[in-house]
Each structure stands twice: as structure tokens, then as C-alpha cells.
Amino acid sequence: MARSVFGFLSRQGSGEEISGPDHYLRLPRNSDYKAWRKLRSESRAFLEKWEPAWDPDALTEGSFRTRVIRANQEFASGVAVPLLLFHRDTEELLGGVTIGHIRRGASQSCMIGYWMGEKHAGKGHMSQAIGPVISYIFIRMNLHRIEAACIPDNDRSIRLLEKAGFEREGYMKSYLKIRGEWRDHLLYALVPNKNNRYGALGI
Numbered sequence: 001m002a003r004s005v006f007g008f009l010s011r012q013g014s015g016e017e018i019s020g021p022d023h024y025l026r027l028p029r030n031s032d033y034k035a036w037r038k039l040r041s042e043s044r045a046f047l048e049k050w051e052p053a054w055d056p057d058a059l060t061e062g063s064f065r066t067r068v069i070r071a072n073q074e075f076a077s078g079v080a081v082p083l084l085l086f087h088r089d090t091e092e093l094l095g096g097v098t099i100g101h102i103r104r105g106a107s108q109s110c111m112i113g114y115w116m117g118e119k120h121a122g123k124g125h126m127s128q129a130i131g132p133v134i135s136y137i138f139i140r141m142n143l144h145r146i147e148a149a150c151i152p153d154n155d156r157s158i159r160l161l162e163k164a165g166f167e168r169e170g171y172m173k174s175y176l177k178i179r180g181e182w183r184d185h186l187l188y189a190l191v192p193n194k195n196n197r198y199g200a201l202g203i
Helices: 030-042 044-048 061-077 125-140 155-163
Strands: 017-019 023-026 081-087 093-103 109-116 145-150 167-178 181-190
Touching: 017 125, 023 125, 030 044, 030 061, 030 093, 061 081, 081 125, 093 125, 109 125, 125 145, 125 155, 145 155, 145 167, 155 181
Parallel strands: 109 145
Antiparallel strands: 017 023, 023 081, 081 093, 093 109, 145 181, 167 181
């Protein structure tokens, strides 16, 4: 299938696929379980600093199958687009990106969240993948505003967002419960305008 100029592919039988030069993102499948469990398990200490507390059965196959069902339901209903990120050449699972809190009507906005396996972090994978995701949101989903929240001391996440063109808009106190503790977050947002590379989209 030919890749579009905006870096994403048309809808497949298994859901939406977003494509970049070296990476692609798609909905999770049951067959991803072993790779997902291995990566999440190896990266647990690395990821738990930034995520809500993991359930006791978080890494079980049954829990993952439930996650796959929910991902497809959310995608079909337009509530969210939960994606896994893969390297194109090796097809290795690297992490994930979720387009969530999709709001239509007058808002036309969403929030994005992301995670990266520890051994793949700091190598530019998410930085390369986020561009096609943003294009997908603005063009394919026809949304106008993308929001993202991150813990103030998550320097790597802040650099990623700012490099992608997001601007800091606020400070949210006790915004999310991370590892059992209510944590403050920074609010970042991206809208197409004349000051960034997305302004030409005319949204």
C-alpha cells in the first residue's frame, strides 16, 4: 500500500496504522503479548516513575487481551486511538502512543500520552514517531488542538514536546495519581498557527 505524503496509511482490517520513515504505529493485537510483556517487564522500574500504579495482573496475558479488546472498542467508538510503536526494519516493539480524551463539537481536541521501553529510550525513536502522529491527528482526525501533560521533573518528556512544537500553557496541581501519589503536571498544547510548521494545514 502506498504511503501518503502525511506519513500514514489507510485503514487496515486490524485498525489504523500510522507510518513514518523508520517507524510505524498500529492498534495492539493479541499476538503482540510476548513482546509487550517482555518490554514492559524489563522496563518496569523505568516506567513506574511516570505511570499510575500497575495492577497486580498488569502483565498477564488475560489482562493484555482485555487491553486489546478495549483498544479496538475505543478506536471504533472514536473515544481513543491506543497505538503500539514499532521499528520498521526490525519490527521490534519500542513503546506506545495513545491519542485519548478525544473531544468533538466546539473543542475538536485530544490528549496524547506515550511510553518507551527503557532500552530504546533516548535514541530519538519517539521524537521521530511523534511527527506522523501529530499529522494524523490534525489531518486524518481533523482535530484542532493537541494537549499533553507531564511531570515537571520529566526532562526527557519536556524536551520531546517542545521539540515537536508544543507550548507550555499551565501548571496543574495534583493532576494525576502516579505510583499512589497525586502529582503536579505541566500542561502543554499544540495548535496549528503561523508560528509553527503546522500552520499551513489550514485547520
